[in-house]
Amino acid sequence: MKGKIFKLVAGVLAGMFLLSGCGSTTPTTVAGPHDVPLSIVADFTKKENKGGNWVTYGDCKITLKDGTTVITDRAASNCGIAVPCPDYRGNTVQASVKATTENDSLTVSLRYEIFGNVSYVNIAPGTPNEAGIVEITGSIEIPANAENSMIYLEANDVRDITVTSFELSIVGELNNLTGVPVESLTDPTGTASLSAAYANYFKFGVASPATVMTNPNDGFRQMILTQFNSVTPENELKPENVLDAAACLKDPAKYNESPAIHFDAAKPILDFCKENGISMRGHTLIWHSQTPSWFFYENYDVNGQLASRDLMLKRMENYIDSVINYCETNYPGVIYAWDVCNECIDDGGGIRQSYWTQTIGNDFVEKAFEFARKHAPSNVQLFYNDYNEYQGSKQDDIINLLKPIAAAGNIDGMGMQSHISSGLDPDYYISAAKRYADELGVIIHITELDVTAPKSQNPMYDQGVYMQKLFTAIIEADKAGVPIECVTVWGLTDDMSWKSSTKPLLFYGNLSPKPAYEGVMCAVNGGEVAKPADYVEPVVDTTPFIEDYEDKSFTGGPRYSSVQKIVGDAYEGEWCLENSEGYDTYDGYAVDVSNYAGHTIHVSFAIKSAADQCCLTADIDGTWPHLAEVPTGTGEWVFVECDYTVDAGATLQIYWESSDMSPFYLDSLKIETVD
Numbered sequence: 001m002k003g004k005i006f007k008l009v010a011g012v013l014a015g016m017f018l019l020s021g022c023g024s025t026t027p028t029t030v031a032g033p034h035d036v037p038l039s040i041v042a043d044f045t046k047k048e049n050k051g052g053n054w055v056t057y058g059d060c061k062i063t064l065k066d067g068t069t070v071i072t073d074r075a076a077s078n079c080g081i082a083v084p085c086p087d088y089r090g091n092t093v094q095a096s097v098k099a100t101t102e103n104d105s106l107t108v109s110l111r112y113e114i115f116g117n118v119s120y121v122n123i124a125p126g127t128p129n130e131a132g133i134v135e136i137t138g139s140i141e142i143p144a145n146a147e148n149s150m151i152y153l154e155a156n157d158v159r160d161i162t163v164t165s166f167e168l169s170i171v172g173e174l175n176n177l178t179g180v181p182v183e184s185l186t187d188p189t190g191t192a193s194l195s196a197a198y199a200n201y202f203k204f205g206v207a208s209p210a211t212v213m214t215n216p217n218d219g220f221r222q223m224i225l226t227q228f229n230s231v232t233p234e235n236e237l238k239p240e241n242v243l244d245a246a247a248c249l250k251d252p253a254k255y256n257e258s259p260a261i262h263f264d265a266a267k268p269i270l271d272f273c274k275e276n277g278i279s280m281r282g283h284t285l286i287w288h289s290q291t292p293s294w295f296f297y298e299n300y301d302v303n304g305q306l307a308s309r310d311l312m313l314k315r316m317e318n319y320i321d322s323v324i325n326y327c328e329t330n331y332p333g334v335i336y337a338w339d340v341c342n343e344c345i346d347d348g349g350g351i352r353q354s355y356w357t358q359t360i361g362n363d364f365v366e367k368a369f370e371f372a373r374k375h376a377p378s379n380v381q382l383f384y385n386d387y388n389e390y391q392g393s394k395q396d397d398i399i400n401l402l403k404p405i406a407a408a409g410n411i412d413g414m415g416m417q418s419h420i421s422s423g424l425d426p427d428y429y430i431s432a433a434k435r436y437a438d439e440l441g442v443i444i445h446i447t448e449l450d451v452t453a454p455k456s457q458n459p460m461y462d463q464g465v466y467m468q469k470l471f472t473a474i475i476e477a478d479k480a481g482v483p484i485e486c487v488t489v490w491g492l493t494d495d496m497s498w499k500s501s502t503k504p505l506l507f508y509g510n511l512s513p514k515p516a517y518e519g520v521m522c523a524v525n526g527g528e529v530a531k532p533a534d535y536v537e538p539v540v541d542t543t544p545f546i547e548d549y550e551d552k553s554f555t556g557g558p559r560y561s562s563v564q565k566i567v568g569d570a571y572e573g574e575w576c577l578e579n580s581e582g583y584d585t586y587d588g589y590a591v592d593v594s595n596y597a598g599h600t601i602h603v604s605f606a607i608k609s610a611a612d613q614c615c616l617t618a619d620i621d622g623t624w625p626h627l628a629e630v631p632t633g634t635g636e637w638v639f640v641e642c643d644y645t646v647d648a649g650a651t652l653q654i655y656w657e658s659s660d661m662s663p664f665y666l667d668s669l670k671i672e673t674v675d
């Protein structure tokens, strides 16, 4: 069976080589196919590279103890251990990790190289319980062209971690790509330029890792030079890369008020922009994430006290001053805009609690803009940047936060990250841009655009059609006076995206343009996205969805961390579904109803829970309307019926959740169209 699958995939990839002709890389050939284990279990009784299946990741100390690894002296929040899985490229992999730690959270992440460019993707987060124990499980699709893949454990902080188990396994059937060379790159210089096409409207930018600049393969640099006229370093100007940990921690007294900084990571990309006359967006000065926790402690000692407000204000001002000053001195005029603060609004509303609020207080955003204005040259634009920024309640919070800063004249622009899906209504999105511009008197940059491809029969084509609609709306808004001055896509290719499995960008991994690129071009040049050769006429599947659990199976799945089990004590028959172990109320049981797009559905189900209320909720583009709110809490079954109209073209899940994370039970579930 394995052999058969291998041949199939090898055939597909071999076909791609022939098509992709003018490659600027020679495919890396790998030794012929060999057996790939379906799971890899780290063995902490064995030393690194001595059959233990694990390696040290970054700068830290590892001690093997009683079949666990104890990780200490972690120089940065991503230092620890990794489990290499280079042979798992082209597969979906489930990672399960069990650990004990005093860090507030751990994350399992994937690192891989795409033609020499390093990409990082978060797989799943976990929060330790009171005993510090955390179990994390998540899965990820590793791109077929990924090399040197490894899955590693990171934390929000540099405190110790004891890893008790770390296991990877293949989800579904194995694609054995061990003998298959990675694809060739296409020549990117033959593709018409986005920035030239949009020259009358706004800059067209891209986020890139600096490894693109040091890569011996220049295809990616050529692509930037051909396509884009603004570049955002994807990670290299974030505090975790700019703060000089070694210097600060070695001589905390010297750097106590004015943190040591360095640009080792950012230099290649700054040099590239300077040499090629490309403008750069600086991202980001102040952020709760990707900022080491030691930065917030007295003497940079995480075992001591948090720094006082006064000390943190000094560190903040000196950091902002010295970063801007370094860039202006060494790269004058390169950085035309800085994201001064990133993501300061909490998902639940109000200011996000972080080390910044704990040390300085809620006015840290105001202070950061005050310092940035004081130290930045007047031609450098100062931005606030956030995600889900198009959602109504988040707009209110952002506007409330920024109003006084705008009134003080300390902000020039609103950065709309725009990590969206192809279900988002472009008019709704544009109304947010207009509102920020009108109410704050600032310009707009779309800073991190990526668009999750729909789960449709023609995902690439449908994404292209959506991109045309979106960019048509952006152009119209720009013409109508909404001051959109730059649109940046968050990555060069799907494979390099931080959300690679959602295929959210404009170019395929081999640098060839996707229908999404074509849609963006059609919006400005006219025309329509061509239907690809493998286009299938969409069939709307309105077969009713029925689950009674009597055969002990279910086809929906967990929303985030929840766990589903078939248990007894049913509403009808013998078996029902139990949802439990969520970390949050919305970690429920989800069913995809995208196939009913354009129809009204009638949903009926029986539910029971100890929680006061259970809800049936729709998850559409970051809005979560309740389709049914069911009073539960008595432990009795409640039978519920409701109707909901699924928008045409929408990618949509509906999910059941309980108000206090208590387990809930579902039975007699039926979804059918009624129109």
Ligand code: XIL
Pocket (backbone or CB within 6 Å): 119, 120, 121, 122, 234, 235, 342, 387, 417, 448, 498
């Ligand atoms: C992401 C990068 O793309 C990843 O490589 C990194 O591992 C995590 O950060 N909002 C932001 C960006 O402002 O800085 C984030 O970038 C994506 C979300």
